[in-house]
């Protein structure tokens with residue numbers, strides 16, 4: 001069979017040759033979307049269809065399958081956003097009246113002691129030089145502590161099939177507040193989470209370089225891919241069947257149909273009926289992957305003329321937003337920048353707690369309010385305070401939300417509208433945090449989050465929890481959005497700026513150049 005006759009993935013699926021993949025859709029800027037007037041939202045969530053963009057053809061073979069995230073049950077009771085605040089009231093260091101109490105109505109979790117005063121937001125400033133973190137008596141990973149399973153090494157996500165992976169949610173009672181002292185021991189799951197991530201770095205218990213972390217983190221994907229390549233190309237001449245099998249292996253690793261076809265064609269070019277070694281194939285794949293990723297591997301650039309440089313983080317539940325903010329705050333501080341955190345995930349007590357602990361441990365001020373406060377108002381006040389303090393970077397956390405829930409996405413639009421009352425260019429960066437273990441669902445997350453917020457870059461977490469790390473290449477091919485950071489573990493050193501060559505070599509199992 002010649003090159004031309006070789007059917008692609010769809011061709012083999014439907015018995016046709018070379019069916020082209022659906023043309024990628026451009027992410028839609030929030031400004032181009034009809035304004036969701038939050039006050040007009042009803043408590044009833046619209047159906048998926050009402051928020052999907054223009055009927056797109058399936059972007060992948062997994063589209064149309066159940067959304068992995070719809071199994072989550074912690075968002076259905078979030079009420080719609082309400083009206084906007086008055087931005088022209090500069091002296092109020094609290095939620096503007098128009099916003100006060102009008103937004104999230106979480107499940108009641110009354111604190112055990114005093115009732116927080118809505119007009120006096122809890123604003124925590126932590127000393128710039130935190131005490132060293134105490135060594136935990138026994139270092140176990142988060143999942144094993146949560147489950148009590150000593151043997152558990154893999155993350156929960158790593159143990160579930162892609163389609164049903166719903167990130168672990170741990171509800172922490174509101175009364176579990178983090179003490180202000182810097183030498184605290186974790187008092188709850190959220191605190192433990194942040195504490196573990198930081199303590200690994202502070203104590204230097206795992207002093208490994210990034211390449212070692214990256215290759216270890218990518219091992220599930222690289223082993224699966226490498227094994228297939230070895231199996232396919234050892235002592236075999238290259239023919240159409242071998243290339244089809246390679247294409248299938250690449251699709252299984254979530255590279256996307258179009259990219260998989262392009263990569264297998266690159267391997268086959270001029271080599272039909274000749275021998276090719278597995279290492280040569282890996283090298284060709286690595287070159288193709290690097291070529292795809294090079295244009296999107298862009299570091300985040302903090303414009304120091306903007307004080308603060310406002311970074312909004314968005315994403316679905318459990319994608320790793322809060323953890324990423326904690327890790328980024330350490331990086332920015334290490335660069336000599338002053339940082340402030342805004343606990344805009346006002347929906348989940350554990351998330352507020354988690355960010356406070358990150359703040360305590362990294363010596364970063366955290367603006368937080370009681371659970372259920374209005375997130376847009378909090379973001380507005382944090383921005384104002386950071387500006388008054390001359391803070392370099394303000395990182396705003398937001399509640400996890402499913403990309404197909406219109407009410408929650410409208411709330412995100414509201415946060416953006418509200419902070420733009422202080423600076424029309426804000427947020428200066430909007431990072432969409434994507435959990436690699438969700439596979440092809442990440443494509444729809446990019447599309448739909450881009451409609452609610454001006455997504456300017458991606459952070460991909462949990463590449464260590466999946467054998468389908470090729471999704472990053474599929475995302476690059478489809479959207480071309482900058483990839484700023486990738487995460488390969490829970491530790492603070494497991495998030496690093498994205499480098500195309502390193503990633504390409506790690507995912508194909510090649511040594512560092």
Ligand SMILES: Nc1nc2c(ncn2[C@@H]2O[C@H](COP(=O)(O)OP(=O)(O)OP(=O)(O)O)[C@@H](O)[C@H]2O)c(=O)[nH]1
Pocket residue numbers: 142155167169193315316317318319320321322323324345348351354398399400401460461462463464465486487488489490494
């Ligand atoms: N294995 C692994 N786990 C990660 C990574 N990044 C984050 N996590 C874990 O993912 C879990 C969820 O992270 P969070 O930061 O709480 O996620 P979130 O997006 O803020 O969650 P919500 O508040 O529910 O929206 C935590 O257990 C993190 O430690 C990563 O790169 N690898």
